[in-house]
Amino acid sequence: MGPVDGVPLTVKDMVPTRGWPTYRGSNLVDDTGPWDVDAPFVARLRESGQVIFGKNTTPEFGWKGVTDSLRHGVTRNPWDPGRTSGGSSGGAAAATALGMGTWSVGTDGGGSVRIPGAFSGVVALKPTYGQVPIYPASPYGTLSHIGPMARSVTDCALLLDVIARPDPRDWSAMPTHPGSYLDGLDSGVSGTRIAFSPDLGIGRNDAEVEAAVRAAVDVLREQGAQVDEIDLRIADPVGAFHTLWFTGAAKVIDAYGPGARERIDPGLRSAIEEFGDRATAADYLDAVAVRADLGRVMGELHTTYAALLTPTMPIAAFPAGQPAPDGWPSPLWTSWTPYTYPFNMTQQPALTVPCGFTRDGLPIGLQVVAARHDDAAALRVGRAFEQATTWHTQHPPRTR
Secondary structure (H helix, E strand, O other), X not given: OOOOOOOEEEEEOOOOEOOEOOOOOOOOOOOOOOOOOOOHHHHHHHHOOOEEEEXXXXXXXXXXXXXXXXXXXXXXXXXXXXXXXXXXXXXXXXXXXXXXXXXXXXXXXXXXXXXXXXXXXXXXXXXXXXOOOOOOOOOOHHHOEEEEEEOOXXXXXXXXXXXXXXXXXXXXXXXXXXXXXXOOXXXXXXXXXXXXXOOOOOOOOOHHHHHHHHHHHHHXXXXXXXXXXXXXXXXXXXXXXXXXHHHHHHHHHHOOXXXXXXXXXXXXXXXXXXXXXXXXXXXXXXXXXXXXXXXXXXXXXXXXXXXXXXXXXXXXXXEOOOOOOOOOOOOOHHHXXXXXXXXHHOOOOEEXXXXXXXXXXXXXXXXXXXXXOOHHHHXXXXXXXXXXXXXXXXXXXXXX
């Protein structure tokens, strides 16, 4: 028997799972299949002896940061069913928070494990791109990552050990990480240089989020880390992200033939028409150039700092069934997720860990970003914070 034999878990319904339908949250997908392929990480889960007992909801083709769809309705937050669970791995986050299995596996193309992780009070990691093999290739290209979601950093590291194994079907996959992500996980952060940016120069935080995240930064200082608050003012890559994201979305929908757009989430259709249809090949290459420059900025940052701390989200979970908070200037999900999608552009590992609650009892997340290929650093910093606090041990009222 291996270290995870018999562990029950769920997987996001964006990935092929042999014997079960993969609806991707869409009415465009029918029931006929064939359902005869396991995605790479699903195959690794089966080989390790884990028990997959269900699939989790996602917005249509994982396109946005809340989990509701025409096919499956609204997925709600375990801490307050009147609030959203986040997305697009909102079903996975809700299941993990509620104890419906030990952990789950989600996908993250712009924040999709970290947004619901922060909103639902669980740990979630977007690994370095290619660390977990992907097949079939995502229509969102190299923005899309596969990541573990659990109730502790240790469990995330253990699950990553399982799913970050090679698969010949992914031509862009990285070599297998030597050893285990558990190695050195508990070694602490004494003497580690860490940067803290409260807003990346592009966001604005709710006061309760700001206070909780600053308190979390102080905890890491107390653990011996040298944490410098820096004036990191990146150029917001949201325009480039929209070009890359929604040209991919257009390709997905158009593959279902004439009339498909009339049958999808109206918000997705509108965004495709605004950002996907209008993009030219030159626009796409310009977006790739923006991405490369942001990667350079972050690469240079990590020559000095082992990790970067930010809020995971600038706000707590807002009412369920709507695309954005009340009174928000834009309904588009990228308008309220400024700290997640930039690190899909750069392909860096990014971890969210619970770091507090609002007065209304809604979870708040701290994001730990590390250099590409240094997933172990993000996990180690997150674990050091977790060892000094009890936020990750709190459970929604209905599970107590």
